[in-house]
Amino acid sequence: MTEGQDAGIRIVAVRNAREMDRFIKLPMRLHADDPHYIAPLILERREAFSPRHNPYFSHAEVQFWLACRDGRDVGRISAQVDRQQKDSVFGQFGLIAAEDDAVVFKALFDTAEAWLRERGRTRIQGPFNLSINEETGLLIEGFDTPPMLLMGHDKPYVGVRVEQQGYAKAKDLIAYLYGVEHELPRAVHRLITRRRPEELTVRTLDMRRYREEVFTMMHVFNDAWADNWGFVPFTEAEIAHMAKSMRPLIDARLCAIAEMRGEMVGFGITLPNLNEAIRGFGGRVLPFNWAKLLWRLKVRHTKTCRTLLMGINRKFQHTGVVGAMAPFLIIDKMRERTLALGMKQCELSWILEDNLPMRHINEALGSDPYKIYRVYEKQLA
Numbered sequence: 001m002t003e004g005q006d007a008g009i010r011i012v013a014v015r016n017a018r019e020m021d022r023f024i025k026l027p028m029r030l031h032a033d034d035p036h037y038i039a040p041l042i043l044e045r046r047e048a049f050s051p052r053h054n055p056y057f058s059h060a061e062v063q064f065w066l067a068c069r070d071g072r073d074v075g076r077i078s079a080q081v082d083r084q085q086k087d088s089v090f091g092q093f094g095l096i097a098a099e100d101d102a103v104v105f106k107a108l109f110d111t112a113e114a115w116l117r118e119r120g121r122t123r124i125q126g127p128f129n130l131s132i133n134e135e136t137g138l139l140i141e142g143f144d145t146p147p148m149l150l151m152g153h154d155k156p157y158v159g160v161r162v163e164q165q166g167y168a169k170a171k172d173l174i175a176y177l178y179g180v181e182h183e184l185p186r187a188v189h190r191l192i193t194r195r196r197p198e199e200l201t202v203r204t205l206d207m208r209r210y211r212e213e214v215f216t217m218m219h220v221f222n223d224a225w226a227d228n229w230g231f232v233p234f235t236e237a238e239i240a241h242m243a244k245s246m247r248p249l250i251d252a253r254l255c256a257i258a259e260m261r262g263e264m265v266g267f268g269i270t271l272p273n274l275n276e277a278i279r280g281f282g283g284r285v286l287p288f289n290w291a292k293l294l295w296r297l298k299v300r301h302t303k304t305c306r307t308l309l310m311g312i313n314r315k316f317q318h319t320g321v322v323g324a325m326a327p328f329l330i331i332d333k334m335r336e337r338t339l340a341l342g343m344k345q346c347e348l349s350w351i352l353e354d355n356l357p358m359r360h361i362n363e364a365l366g367s368d369p370y371k372i373y374r375v376y377e378k379q380l381a
Contacts, residue, residue: 009074009104011111014064020049023064026073027097028283030155036146037153038275039283048134055237056131059083061119064095065111067104075104079112080130081119084232091116091380093126096138096158105161117380125170125230125377127152132230133238136350137173137373138162145370148306148347149274151175152373162376170377171229174359175349176367180338185366192328200265200322202329204337205255214243217257217267217311224266224311229352230375249274249297253340254305256333258326265322266312268330270338270346272297273304305338306347307331327361 014023024045031037049064051057060082067075075098081091093112098104116124129135129152139147139154147153184192205213215236222233234242249271258265277296281289296302310330317323338346348367351358362369 008069009107010068011107012066012068014066017046019066020046020064022073023066023076023095024049025283026066026076030097030099031153034153034155036144038146038279039281041278041281041285042283043285045283048130054130055235055241056082056134058237059235060130062130063112063115065108067098067108069104074099074101075108077108077112078130079115080128081116081121082131082232084235086231088120089122091119091121091124092128092130093124094129096127096162097154098158098161100155100157100161102161102164105165109162109165113378113380122380123377124380125375127375132232133234137375140172140372140374142175142371146279147275147371148175148304148349149271150306150308151347151349151371159374165378167376167378170375172353173350173373173375174353174369175347175371175373176351176362177370178346178348178362178365178367180335180343180346182366184332185364188328188364191325192332194325196325196329197260197322199261200258200325200329201260202256202258202333204333205250205252205257207250207252210247210250211240211243213257214246215239216264217269217309218242220264220267220313221309221311223314224317226314228355246271251337251341253337254334256330258330260316260322264313265316266326266330267310268307268334269309270305270307270334272302273306273347274302276302276304301341301343303342303344304346305343306349307334308349310348328364331361331365 014020024042028039047053060080062078062080064078065076066073077096078094079091080094098108113124127138135150135152138159139152140159143156218234218239225231254270255268257267277293285293312326316326348362350373351362
């Protein structure tokens, strides 16, 4: 336990399950007046922040803190050192949430930064909740709509308070919104209906080989994005964990795979928007919300979804017709299923602001950039 700048603020390191529950539930109170906030499932958050359940902890050191004043929780933050990260000078912060009070933010960031300095880190980036492969960035535009699954939602003042602590933009991440009922733009339709190499095929996910399929897709993902800013590869344990976590949500026909002579050219994974299905649950599924959740996901179906993973094998990225057609064929295959389910909108996210090829694909589809998430950075003196 350490004292903040204000004698009335205590920064408490989270050490037990009761404190972790306070850490998880704090944003629900902070966003009580926000109609667009959707509380994550408490059970899922407990597992995500548990070294026993989340394989991220096998290659990362993490600490969580609460800021308390007058017996009340007023803020939270995490700090991480990820040994998978290429550049060892960087530490990370995450899960920042606090009342609109500069003193609280300063106490939280002072604590996280000191912890990272003790571990030899000279720069800090964030927020990462907890990894770049999970929820990334702070919402700075698009506060007027709810977040999709595995995307964050923040109060507008949070970015201001973070910048007051000396943080500056490192990178912006863009979320695009696509109206699936809209006809494909003429140029895209011409591209995907033109004669293509006979060996280039597009299919849906084979659930009989589900685990094998997910591993192959994620190996392509690790290869495809290896040179991108901030890239940290998924480990084998993380892929296995992700495959298990996604399975209850997976609709095989919302996932598409392009192949050339049996080799995976690329893939896309779209999931129903879990956040839409759990709206109004207050983070709880027990005892009665399980039935509601199953009905909303499997019977009524959500009206929104998110394409959260997509990758084109680097071997095929610059191969003329195949490289140009594959992303649009994959998206169109997934779009067929969204239409059949009566879905209205799909978020394609997130896209690095300087990833122009992916931005051009999204814009060619007629997608609109509707949310921006920012990763901040600071030199640690």
